[in-house]
Amino acid sequence: MFNPAVFELLKTDSHSKARLGRLTTTRGVIDTPVFMPVGTQASVKALDSRELLEMGTQIILGNTYHLSIRPGMEIMAAAGGLHKFMNWTKPILTDSGGFQVFSLAKIRKIKPHGVEFRSHLDGSLLFLGPKESMNIQRIIGSDIAMVFDECPPHGASAAEMKGAVERTIRWAKECRVQPRAEGQFVFGIVQGANDAKLREHCAKELVAMDFDGYAIGGVSVGEPEPEMMSAVEITEPHLPAHKARYAMGLGTPAQLVELVARGVDMFDCVLPTRVARNGTAFTRKGTISIKGGSYKADFTPIEADCECFACKNFTRAYIRHLLNVNEILGLRLVSVHNSHLFLKVMEDMRTHLAAGTFHEFRQDFIAHYRPTEKVLLARQLHAAEKQDR
């Protein structure tokens, strides 16, 4: 009935669960591990499709919830789908809207076949369920559609979590049989927070439905880093090796390296463009605030040896000046650098996986990357808790 997604597992690391793979879609081949820049509103913030292609982007993300509200599906259908609308010819993955409904919208009622909620924009009453979400993703014409799931907030009760997992399984079944766009793959989403039994149950039910790939959802919902890592660790063993695995909404460059080592193939994250708007740049040694005073007369690039357009052509002092006088070029240049870095780190991982040197790369990368204070504190707390047990 549907074209099954072709994922080839090319190589597995001998020291970790890291995988080198290749996902073939009708709009092109995606080499994994892959980072997918986020284009929530039909735009990867501040970057155009030419820049994305130049920095080696293989696939971008679009969002069901946001695009269904604006521009709406009438315009999307008239445009001939999202690829044509935004002039992006490579693959697109669409999030199902589940995450946004549960995090942004004002929920009125969870019903058997979806959620009734009020738009975060104008308060109008809307309804989104498996059928509606898959129909929107069909009109958008994404190459990979995600099932409509329930993503409870971090710290939800065990009962809430169990209900969410049961609905996620039931809704996945409904999504599975909805009409699709030509060549569109559908990925299931495993929920279950940090409950190993729930995660296993959810994964097994979804795997039995035979999706084209599987995502680990319910991460990046405000949980500390050790919990995020453990959610992936308890889910991964229940996912089939011959299908792509996608960890939703993660993470920093160092976290991406650690998650690849835990067997994840696909990632998306708003961090590169979001922190750029605050004047923060990612480097291989951690984040730096370009806006900060210390770079006032620093005429070196954001990162030495970086091959991105911003680093090859402009200095920290210049970009800092642009940011401080609110020139739009400043945040554009930091967005270019940050997105390029995330893509380059993935490319490096693919190179090292192919060469059999991923283990050395991982050790070296983690040794040089300084996490934020918040991440360091969470790790310390986790280590102390482990000792107490």
Ligand SMILES: [Zn+2]
């Ligand atoms: Zn750069």
